[in-house]
Amino acid sequence: MHPKPAPGFPETLITPDPEAGFALAIQLSRLGVKSAQPDVDVLKRLRPAYAENADSLIAASQVVAIHFQTIAAANRWWRRGAEEA
């Protein structure tokens, strides 16, 4: 019924630490782009111009920041590990 995200979707938002959570945020950002443009060849073709444009890079990092916000909340901000340390 629902449109399908690209394959390789994670089974959980829970990660062991902030670094893994950030990696997951990057992955979700990419899956979001792929849901709009599933053709990997097109994405590869777009990449050079995008990756050398400061405004595009900032925009991409903003999407990562929004997903990281979600994932950090899912993990209760990894507070427990920090407080135990």
Add this chain to the structure above:
Amino acid sequence: MHPKPAPGFPETLITPDPEAGFALAIQLSRLGVKSAQPDVDVLKRLRPAYAENADSLIAASQVVAIHFQTIAAANRWWRRGAEEA
């Protein structure tokens, strides 16, 4: 009284797992666009230029990220399943 969103709106924000939640976020993003431009033929006409523009794809993935934030909160970030696993 209210403006009507496009047909096919989901009855709940609750999904079994993050992947289905992400698919729902994509669906809500599309319904948001359709609420501003209900003419599917226009949307199809706009698609090629949009789908080959890196900045448009990033912008679209940002809307998905915002909806995913809402849906993840609705599902309490699917924590229970993760903790049981």
Add this chain to the structure above:
Amino acid sequence: MHPKPAPGFPETLITPDPEAGFALAIQLSRLGVKSAQPDVDVLKRLRPAYAENADSLIAASQVVAIHFQTIAAANRWWRRGAEEA
């Protein structure tokens, strides 16, 4: 004392289901635009170019997504109905 939003503002953010909440988010987005440009004739004049511009449509759907986030929180994400179903 406060600037006045356009007439027709809803009395509550509580809605029976996500679909009605999304409709309300669309309505709030439009009221936000009308607060900046109350002249309906100007808005009508702007509409054709806007409604055929993919980036404008994505931007509009982002505002809907932000309002939907607020409304979903107001309704505790309509969880109760989902859990009863």
Add this chain to the structure above:
Amino acid sequence: MHPKPAPGFPETLITPDPEAGFALAIQLSRLGVKSAQPDVDVLKRLRPAYAENADSLIAASQVVAIHFQTIAAANRWWRRGAEEA
């Protein structure tokens, strides 16, 4: 010590209902712009072009949506009044 927002700042974020909360969100958006450009004459000069540009209007309505999110949370989404009604 702090930079000063423009005069006329509200003493509280608490409002009787969503409509007054939305009006307050519009007011905060304007105070945000005035903090960057306090010269009212410049703002008046910019207004005609801005108010006839769909993308500017959408961007302005997004800032209203973000402030409305804050104000709605401050008011616990005006749930009590709704539940009593």
Add this chain to the structure above:
Amino acid sequence: MHPKPAPGFPETLITPDPEAGFALAIQLSRLGVKSAQPDVDVLKRLRPAYAENADSLIAASQVVAIHFQTIAAANRWWRRGAEEA
């Protein structure tokens, strides 16, 4: 270890009232810009064009809105004072 924000950073996000919180949001927005461009002379040179561009002013006010959201949450939306009043 961490990159350093510009000097003059506030010791707390707690403020007596919404107006002081908004002033702090403006201050954080400026510190964010300074972290990317610490050269005050460059910032001064950029200011005239920026301060007469409606879209730049709206974008700046959006950053203030995001910081104000954070600060309002830190202060539990200054609800206590409001309820006592």
Add this chain to the structure above:
Amino acid sequence: MHPKPAPGFPETLITPDPEAGFALAIQLSRLGVKSAQPDVDVLKRLRPAYAENADSLIAASQVVAIHFQTIAAANRWWRRGAEEA
């Protein structure tokens, strides 16, 4: 399995005070950009144009603001220190 963020990722989001939290937000913003463009030479080449463009600087400060929102929540807004003071 996950894409890797750039090296140097912090082990925790917990910081002693808002200033260190803001520094961490700046660091996360930069790591987000590096995840999209890992080539430091390209980033250095892009920097001059970006750092003299007011709109780019505002966009960058918005990403910092979003990360600061996450980090402030992780630290419960550093309220305890403030209340003890």
